[in-house]
Amino acid sequence: MGSAFRGSRRKVRLLMLIASIFTLLGAVLFAGLAPFSPQTQESQLFRFAAYFGGASVAIFLLRFLLFILPDIVQNRRSPSRRMRREEYASHSGRRARRAQRHPAQATQSGGVLILMLVLVGLIAALLLQSHALIRARSNRQHASQERTRLRQAATEAARVALQRLADDEDLNVDATSETWAVKTEEESPLGIVTRTSIRDEQARFDLNNLAIPPAPGRRSSEDIAMDIQTLCGDFSPAIKTAALRDFMDEDNSGAREGDFYRKLQPPLACPNRPLYGWGEILNVDGWTEEQLARRPREDSFDGFDASLVDHVTLIPVSRTRPIPININTATRETLRAVMGMDQDALVDTVLTLREIRPIRQLDVFSVTAGPGTFDRLQPFLDVRSQYFRVHTEAEQDGRRLGLEVLVKRESNGRVSILQWVEEPT
Ligand SMILES: [Ca+2]
Ligand SMILES: [Ca+2]
Incomplete structure (x- = not known):
């Protein structure tokens, strides 16, 4: 028993x-x-x-x-x-x-104990590893959800900004004193802060104007582009400007056309069209990031210390006539470059008049400039704008997402989007 x-x-x-x-x-x-x-x-x-x-x-x-x-x-x-x-x-x-x-029993118990310990260790390690994996995955998911929320907020802010542009009460004139030009900052009930600004792209000279040949009796885009570079401290801009013109003009006659870029290592294409962005301009012979970098004002000597990126733009649309600058919003440097370095009196008149109120008519300058000069400049000047760049930014808990939207506003106020770019973070 x-x-x-x-x-x-x-x-x-x-x-x-x-x-x-x-x-x-x-x-x-x-x-x-x-x-x-x-x-x-x-x-x-x-x-x-x-x-x-x-x-x-x-x-x-x-x-x-x-x-x-x-x-x-x-x-x-x-x-x-x-x-x-x-x-x-x-x-x-x-x-x-x-x-x-108990020799046999002792050996058996010891073996079992070691086996148990190894297995317990193994399962603990696996559980820890899995916990870390789940945590990482959940963090990624959280970041992605947060990014989606920020994108929605930035998109909504951009939509409001486009509406503000369309609602401009005076479509015949545009100045930085108007409602659309006011920077805004708002915080949503969820704690997302959005900042919006609208920039008049025609406050700058569009380098894509080099894509079309100069009209007879008018100032040439090449001269304007060279004057801007001079004001930015580059005193030998001719070869670079000709290369940029060849890169975007339709024809193949020039020193820096398709043949030149095909022979490069690695070979490049010469697009022969207006450029879409700054990335493309770096492919042009002689153009470097250094030229597009913002320069500190105090390091250069007076009058030629402007930064190119503050005075030029690339509006990616084909054209038959130049896209003019808006004399109500352009900087002094841009006005000097477009009107000519010998036209300081005209530039000063523009700056003085627009201080009082936005300039509504161009022909008030025909007297100051003289009829010949005015006719030469007129294709490059305007008092209203069609192209604007909307910048919105959404931020929460140190994370941010930026949008840059290039738009065209027709004379009836209808706004259409030309470029929509999410800034890398
Ligand atoms: Ca307006
Ligand atoms: Ca060409």
Whole structure:
């Protein structure tokens, strides 16, 4: 009877050990599969891994409490213990004594313990790794959602700005004192701050005007482009300006046309059309990032320290006539370059008159400039604008997203989008 009981006790004890190991293996399996499974199943698999891991530890503990602990206690209370202690006192170490008492059992228990420890370590490492993966994924998701919210806010701000341009009460004249030119900043109930500004692109000289040949009796775009570069401290702009003209004019007659760019290493294409952006201008022979960089005012000598990027633009539309500058919004440097460096009296008149109120008519200058000069300049001058650049920025918790939108406004106030660019962050 006693031996049968001991036999079934041993079986239950072994069965529990096997059950504990199998449930632990199940936990390892689920935890290992989770990171490679679809996101919808991931958390479910981790839950299974946690259940199995918990069950394994519970079975192992139960086994310890039911079988191993009573054995230890019984062993300590046994009357023969003292005798054995004395008998084996001369032997070194507790491990040696235990090994001698139950050599096979000791080896077995030690092996199982090490296996359990390794498995527990493995599952803990897997769970930690998976936790880190889930965290990273959730962070990415959060950033992407935040970016979407910022994009929506910036887009909405841009839409409002376009409406403000369309609502301009006076479409016959444009000046920086008008409502559309006011910079705005707003905070949404969600805490997203949006900033909007609208810039008159015709406050600058459009270098894409070089794409069309000069009309007889008019000032040439090349002369204007060279004068602007001179005012920006470049005193030998002729070759670069001719190269830029060749790059965008329709014909193939010039020193820097298709043949020249095809022979480069690596070869480049000569587009023979108005340029779409500053990236393209860097492909033009002689043009570098340095020329497009903003220069500090105090480092140059007076009068020639302007930065090219502040006075020129690239409006990416084909044309048959030059896109003029707006004399109400252009800078002094742009006015000087467009009207000619010998026309300071005319430039001063423009600056004085527009201080009082926006200039509504061009022909008031025909007297100041003289009829011949006025006719030469007229194609490049206007008092209203068609092209505007809207810049919006949405910001929340240090993250920001910027939009730059180039638009054309028709004479009836209808606004259409020419370029929509999300700024890299
Ligand atoms: Ca206006
Ligand atoms: Ca050409």
